[in-house]
Amino acid sequence: xxxxxxxxxxxxxxxxxxxxxxxxxxxxxxxxxTGGRNAAALxxxxxxLRAEIAVVADESALPELREALAxxxxxxxxxxxxxxxxxxxxxxxxxxxIVGAAGLEPGLRALQGGxxxxxxxxxxxxxxxxxxxxxxxxxxxxxxxxxxxHSAVFQALIGEDLSAVERIVITASGGAFRDWPLEDLxxxxxxxxxxxxxxxxxxxxxxxxxSMFNKALxxxxxxxxFGIDPAMIETVVHPESMIHALVGFRDGALMxxxxxxxxxxxxxxxxxxxxxxxxxxxxxxxxxxGQMTFRxxxxxxxxxxRLARGVMEAGGMAGAIFNAAKETALDGFIENRIxxxxxxxxxxxxxxxxxxQTGLIDAEVTLDNVMQADHLxxxxxxxxxxx
Ligand code: NAD
Ligand code: MG
Numbered sequence: 282x283x284x285x286x287x288x289x290x291x292x293x294x295x296x297x298x299x300x301x302x303x304x305x306x307x308x309x310x311x312x313x314x315t316g317g318r319n320a321a322a323l324x325x326x327x328x329x330l331r332a333e334i335a336v337v338a339d340e341s342a343l344p345e346l347r348e349a350l351a352x353x354x355x356x357x358x359x360x361x362x363x364x365x366x367x368x369x370x371x372x373x374x375x376x377x378x379i380v381g382a383a384g385l386e387p388g389l390r391a392l393q394g395g396x397x398x399x400x401x402x403x404x405x406x407x408x409x410x411x412x413x414x415x416x417x418x419x420x421x422x423x424x425x426x427x428x429x430x431h432s433a434v435f436q437a438l439i440g441e442d443l444s445a446v447e448r449i450v451i452t453a454s455g456g457a458f459r460d461w462p463l464e465d466l467x468x469x470x471x472x473x474x475x476x477x478x479x480x481x482x483x484x485x486x487x488x489x490x491x492s493m494f495n496k497a498l499x500x501x502x503x504x505x506x507f508g509i510d511p512a513m514i515e516t517v518v519h520p521e522s523m524i525h526a527l528v529g530f531r532d533g534a535l536m537x538x539x540x541x542x543x544x545x546x547x548x549x550x551x552x553x554x555x556x557x558x559x560x561x562x563x564x565x566x567x568x569x570x571g572q573m574t575f576r577x578x579x580x581x582x583x584x585x586x587r588l589a590r591g592v593m594e595a596g597g598m599a600g601a602i603f604n605a606a607k608e609t610a611l612d613g614f615i616e617n618r619i620x621x622x623x624x625x626x627x628x629x630x631x632x633x634x635x636x637x638q639t640g641l642i643d644a645e646v647t648l649d650n651v652m653q654a655d656h657l658x659x660x661x662x663x664x665x666x667x668x
Contacts, residue, residue, distance in 0.1 A: 282310040286396075288368055288387050289378035291316035291323050293483045294401040294427070297544045298376045299326055301552060304561070306330070313367035315379070315387070318342040324349030334358060336367045338383070369394050374552065376427070377402040380485050381608050382601070382655050385409055386648065395421035399551035403428050403502045408601040408655065410505025411646045424506075425551040430499055431506055432547035433526035433538030438507070441530070448529035449509055451499055452519040453578055454479050456491035458621075459518060463582060469621040471614060479522040479542045485611060492624055493583035494607050500589045501600050511593035516586060518576040523565060541565050584625040588632065597642045598654040599632065605655040606631035609662035619666055631661045 285302065289295045295316075302309050311332040316323040318339035324346055327335035334356040337346050343359030350357045358367065368375070368387035375396040377388035384402035389409070392398045393416050400406065405413055417424045426432050430451045438446070457476050458469060474491040475484050482490075489495035496516055503514050525547075527537040540546055541563045549560040580587040585607075592599040610624040619627065635658060636642055644650045 283308060283374055284310050284312050284372040285374045285376070286311070286313040286315075286368065286370065286372045286391065287376045287378065288313075288315050288364075288391070289317075289376070289380065289384065289402070290314040290326055291319045292378055292380060293481065293486075294378035294544060294548065295376065298378065298399075298548050298552075299330065301545055301549055301560075303330065312370050312372045315364055315367060317379075320346035320349055324353075324355075327355050328353050331355075334367050334370070336363050338364050338379075365390055372396045374399065376548070377405065378427075380404075380483055382408055382604055382651075385651070389413065389416055389648065392416040392422040392424065393420050397423045397425060397551075397554075399425050399427045399548065401427040401548075403431075403498050404604050406502040406505040407498050407604050409646055409648070409651045410502075410600065412648065412651070414505075425554055426502075426506060427544075427547050427551050428499060428502060429542070429544065429547045430526040431502060432550055433524075434503065434507060434528055436538055436550065437526070437528040437536040441528075443507070445530050445532075446509070446513070446528060447531045448513050448515055449503055449507070450515045450517055450527040450529065450535070451496065451503060452522070452524050452526060453493060453496045453516055454490060454522045455518045455520055455576075455578075456487075456493065456495075458491050458582075459520065466582075466622050467620050471617070474614075474621060478520070480544075482544075484615075488611060488614065489607075492585055492621065493578070494585040494611070494624070494628075496578070496583070497585040497589035497592075498604065498607075500586070501592055501603070504593050505600070511590065514593075516578045518578050519573065520576075521570065521573050523570060523573055539565065584629070588625065588629055591632065595636070595642055597646065598644050598650060599636070599642055601651045601654040602632060602635050602642075602658040603628060605658035606662040609659045610666070613662075613666045623666075627662050627665050630665045631658050634661055634665075 311330040315336040320342040340359040369390040375391040378401040474488040522542040543562045606628040610627040613619040
């Protein structure tokens, strides 16, 4: 039986992962399931999957978790330290699906512990790509992309020589506001931004799709994951979200990954890798689809894309700063403290301000340095949001 853990089990990716695992319970031994604060949902899944331990990151939800698990024989724990301890428990395969930089250390520990880490948490690569790759190289663990675009690129590269790659094209749906007049974006509300035209995802990534901060993170993730020159990474708006990414080779061939927008595809690929097994995803009917369209990804509408270029050029701690400033600005937008369009401005101000700080951007990518840069960027972003 394969030992598996799911970090962020109560979220959108976590639930899709559970859906796949629950279809073959005899094949898996579930070690740890973790959630933020939804103790009831976490306990329900822990009991159904007979997990060893369930952990809520928010300690205040621990009494409720304990009560829900009483008599089940499943260990209950709460708080950041307990989360990291559970993530470090020996497992063959671990899903990293916590949202935000909060997912970095738990995923890193699982990787260092020798697990195959299925990485939905793109923030890990954005904040600490070199650290993640080193952990995979130095230990027994391995890294598998779960972001649909990166899974697509990974699959298109199987059997190929990276040196024959000419370009990588990351597609973007364009999110909720792709057709809005530019002058209306200031008035966009969090509820409007949290409605995705094609994908069913968590609230934060859905709003990040509307601002294209999600795509910006993904461009950086592409550079870090595949070690590709940023100049070779492109993005194009593809409203139907059927092509997840394309890899262009030096003979001009473009290999595309095409399929219905269902995250169980990328999750299942990572779960069964290197095998390809049957997955319960809807098959794409090309005739019914009829056509696929493409548009340029406009940097005036989506300034996050321009900022991502700068971050990729700068390297070092720029990714951690970018992500932390973005997370803080996103909180500000969700809490109605800043406008939708102010998010990119805040992130740019933080990047400019901290880039001027001697030695910060160029600091070695260690967990301590990343956490320090993350902390400083959040502080700066809060300052810029109050003025
Ligand atoms: P979500 O908000 O639905 O779920 C996030 C999970 O993390 C939940 O279990 C939540 O309780 C937990 N969590 C939140 N804050 C935490 C904290 N501080 N400490 C510990 N746990 C915490 O998010 P999601 O949409 O499932 O996305 C998860 C990750 O996967 C993100 O990094 C996202 O960018 C990435 N991703 C998601 C999708 C998708 O389709 N949803 C696609 C590609 C990549
Ligand atoms: Mg994606």
